[in-house]
Amino acid sequence: MENLSGEKVDQARDYLSLFDKDGDSTISIDDIPSILRALGEQFTEAEMSVLVSKVKTESGYISFDEFLTFYNNCTRPVDPYRDVQLAFSELDRHKTGKISAKVLRHFLVNLGEQLTDEDVDTIFANIDVSDDGEIEYRQIIDLFSSF
Known part of the structure; x- marks a missing residue:
């Protein structure tokens, strides 16, 4: 399970047990979107539909192990900078992948772990504006x- 930490696997097992209505260690494929959302995965409705459509089962149920394999295959590798990406995307009002250098400087100097103007100048020297x-x-x- 290269995309899942041990903690994520344990968390998935906990959620799966909540959805295992009859105690037979299976879950309905209809519950997959709810479980993925409970696990913190953020897929659009379209992405979720595609993912669930890939689950092959005649009974409409999958085992815990099958779910864990599915979950591992549909999760994205852990990206330590994902939160930073999300923060920048919030500043990107036009969804162009770009932000104003002026706005970025303001945030770096005035918010969070505040940087000095010299620190920001060093960052800007290493990127294209x-x-x-x-x-x-x-x-x-x-x-x-x-x-």
Whole structure:
């Protein structure tokens, strides 16, 4: 289970037991979206439909082990910068993958673990700022992940 930590496997087993209505160590495939959401997975409805459609069963039920294999295959590898990506995407009002250098500087200097202007200048020296003052935030994530 390369995409699942031991903690995630234990958590999945706990949720699966809640959905195992008759104690036979199986769950209905109709419960898969609820279980995935309870486990913190964030799939769109379309993605969820595609995932569930890949589950092959004649009875409409799968075992815990089958679910864990399914869960491992449908989860994304753990990305330590996912929260950072989500934070940047909240600032990306037009969903272009870019944010204003001015807005980024403001956030870095004034919020959270505040950086000095010199620290921000060092970051900006290592990334490309477009002529219109925009930064592809993937550059920043890549920069930080290289440390």
